[in-house]
Amino acid sequence: NAGVTQTPKFRILKIGQSMTLQCTQDMNHNYMYWYRQDPGMGLKLIYYSVGAGITDKGEVPNGYNVSRSTTEDFPLRLELAAPSQTSVYFCASTARQGMENEQFFGPGTRLTVL
Amino acid sequence: KNQVEQSPQSLIILEGKNCTLQCNYTVSPFSNLRWYKQDTGRGPVSLTIMTFSENTKSNGRYTATLDADTKQSSLHITASQLSDSASYICVVAGGYQKVTFGTGTKLQVIP
Numbered sequence: 001n002a003g004v005t006q007t008p009k010f011r012i013l014k015i016g017q018s019m020t021l022q023c024t025q026d027m028n029h030n031y032m033y034w035y036r037q038d039p040g041m042g043l044k045l046i047y048y049s050v051g052a053g054i055t056d057k058g059e060v061p062n063g064y065n066v067s068r069s070t071t072e073d074f075p076l077r078l079e080l081a082a083p084s085q086t087s088v089y090f091c092a093s094t095a096r097q098g099m100e101n102e103q104f105f106g107p108g109t110r111l112t113v114l
Numbered sequence: 115k116n117q118v119e120q121s122p123q124s125l126i127i128l129e130g131k132n133c134t135l136q137c138n139y140t141v142s143p144f145s146n147l148r149w150y151k152q153d154t155g156r157g158p159v160s161l162t163i164m165t166f167s168e169n170t171k172s173n174g175r176y177t178a179t180l181d182a183d184t185k186q187s188s189l190h191i192t193a194s195q196l197s198d199s200a201s202y203i204c205v206v207a208g209g210y211q212k213v214t215f216g217t218g219t220k221l222q223v224i225p
Contacts, residue, residue: 004157042118042203042215043158090157100145100207105157 001026004106006091012112013081021076021109023091031094032074033103034058034066036087043090049074050097081113116141118206118216126222131194135219137187137204145207149178149189152201152218161189161202194223 004025013019025032030051035043045058049068063085065077078085088110092103118139127133139147146165150158162171162178164187171178175192191198204216 040217042217044215045213048211092157098207098210099213100210102148102160102163103158105159107155107157 003027004091004093004104006089006106006109008109009107010110012114013078014114015081015083017081018077018079019081019111021078021089021091021111023074023076023106024072025074025091025093025104025106026072027093027095027104028071029093029095029104030071031097031099031101032068033092033094033099034064034074034076035090035092036060036085037090037108038087045099046076046089048099078111083113085111086113087111116206116208116212116214118204118214120202120204120216120219122219123217124220124222126224127194129194129196129223129225133191133194133221135189135191135202135204135221137189137206137216139185139187139204139206139214139216141185141206141208141212141214143208144182144185145209145212147178147180147187148205148207149176149187150203150205152203154200158203191221194221196223196225199223 034046047066091106094101148163149161152158164180201218
């Protein structure tokens with residue numbers, strides 16, 4: 001199993017550009033999550049999904065959108081990138097329902113918005 | 115407001131030495147507490163999990179303790195190795211989908 005994979009690893013965007021961060025897991029997990037990790041801060045939940053076709057907002061959803069058309073994929077879309085979205089983004093999944101269970105994280109995408 | 119505070123922010127120790135990382139939380143209600151290890155440029159990986167009734171849990175050279183009365187946890191690393199250099203994140207769950215991440219302690223083990 002590859003676990004949770006994310007692409008790209010690094011990306012530089014200009015203000016106002018858009019992009020999609022890809023996340024795929026091959027563990028057949030229903031629950032998937034998107035976090036951002038800012039320097040000196042704990043991970044913050046952006047969006048999560050409890051299964052294909054079902055998504056919900058987390059703590060910091062503004063400026064982002066998600067979709068979940070399959071169990072495996074959970075892409076995160078940034079529209080009109082802003083410098084405040086410069087961060088490291090992690091995708092995660094859990095075998096059982098709920099973030100309180102062991103989360104399996106991807107390697108992260110480091111995004112810089114200039 | 116639910117908070118998880120970790121100390122120290124960063125720590126440098128010599129290879130072979132022991133160290134202890136601290137985690138204080140104000141999360142309520144309490145479901146479980148988990149320690150994650152995050153290598154540089156990688157995602158976090160779970161080390162241990164403890165529920166309310168557990169006060170010690172070991173995973174190799176890592177030993178976590180929990181005092182639910184004082185809302186404190188510690189992670190003790192024995193006989194440190196260079197590969198222990200990483201950030202250690204304390205994560206406290208307050209129920210279904212209610213999880214608070216600490217800011218982490220960055221540990222550097224030097225030869």
